[in-house]
Amino acid sequence: MFVRVVETGSFSKAAKEFATTQPTVTKQVAATEARLKVRLLNRNTRGVSLTESGALYYEKCKNIVREVEEADNIVQLRQTQAQGLLRIGTSVAFGRRVIVPLALDFMAKHPQVQVDLSFEDRYTDLVAQGIDVAVRMGKLADSTLGARFLGMNPWVLVAAPRYLKKQGAPKRPLDLSAHNALIYSSVQGDDMWRLLTPKGESVTVPVTGKLRSNNLSAVLAAARGGLGIAALPRYVAEDSLVSGHIVEVLKDHALPEQEIHAVFPSPKLVPGKVQAFIAYLQGWFGERWWESLPKV
Numbered sequence: 001m002f003v004r005v006v007e008t009g010s011f012s013k014a015a016k017e018f019a020t021t022q023p024t025v026t027k028q029v030a031a032t033e034a035r036l037k038v039r040l041l042n043r044n045t046r047g048v049s050l051t052e053s054g055a056l057y058y059e060k061c062k063n064i065v066r067e068v069e070e071a072d073n074i075v076q077l078r079q080t081q082a083q084g085l086l087r088i089g090t091s092v093a094f095g096r097r098v099i100v101p102l103a104l105d106f107m108a109k110h111p112q113v114q115v116d117l118s119f120e121d122r123y124t125d126l127v128a129q130g131i132d133v134a135v136r137m138g139k140l141a142d143s144t145l146g147a148r149f150l151g152m153n154p155w156v157l158v159a160a161p162r163y164l165k166k167q168g169a170p171k172r173p174l175d176l177s178a179h180n181a182l183i184y185s186s187v188q189g190d191d192m193w194r195l196l197t198p199k200g201e202s203v204t205v206p207v208t209g210k211l212r213s214n215n216l217s218a219v220l221a222a223a224r225g226g227l228g229i230a231a232l233p234r235y236v237a238e239d240s241l242v243s244g245h246i247v248e249v250l251k252d253h254a255l256p257e258q259e260i261h262a263v264f265p266s267p268k269l270v271p272g273k274v275q276a277f278i279a280y281l282q283g284w285f286g287e288r289w290w291e292s293l294p295k296v
Helices: 002-008 011-017 022-036 052-078 092-109 161-167 173-178 216-224 234-243 272-282
Strands: 041-044 047-050 084-090 113-119 133-137 146-153 155-159 180-184 192-196 202-206 208-213 229-233 258-264
Touching: 002 011, 002 022, 002 047, 002 052, 011 022, 047 052, 084 092, 084 272, 092 113, 092 133, 092 216, 092 234, 092 272, 113 272, 133 272, 146 272, 155 161, 155 234, 173 192, 173 202, 180 216, 208 216, 216 229, 216 234, 229 234, 258 272
Parallel strands: 084 113, 084 133, 180 208, 180 229
Antiparallel strands: 041 047, 133 258, 146 258, 155 229, 192 202
């Protein structure tokens, strides 16, 4: 009531909004002043004005009212069925191989949702591009975006059996320097591959190669073609590993894993369709998640 008296400049107008009488509002504000032992409002025939203490109190009360309104809206949104157009942004390879089957399955479970998928390997401004939710890899920079952790994205070293038969399989990380590396230029440090030994020691190996690409499918194709050793996300390499076109190299050594996050424009008042999609995604990225994706 105090906030609305200040904003309307009138006890009677505030009373009308609360469907009560002017004396009731006046008594409520007076009771607050008595409890605080300070005058909040100056009253005269022209209306009301804030005292210095009243101005400080009003700013705090205004924030409290806003937070209560947001709490009410969040509860209401959680009770609302997911519906409407959901704009999803993600990287090209992850989007095509992972998000597409998940989005199609989500749509089947939520028939009132329409999906607009946007694939972009470069950083995307969610607000400027109108993206409702994006799935991103790696550590998140501090920002005002909302975010939810989904899982981890493991990487593996792979090569075609015929390449290893011809060139020999590396026995230790430093042996990679003598091999033709197929370099994915967007991640894994480009010309420096970092591995974790079985003893937990970190090893950084400089590599060189005849092929460099920012496209994971191109790197996979080169590995399948027997051109060299590649560092690939497990979800990209899995089908080719299962078919035997490529095999793992240095299986007892681990490459750095990437965190997978769902990010959205604001942590406040998240739309029901976004909440539903994130909750759906959080159920997928568990142990060896790349083996259980929906088939399309």
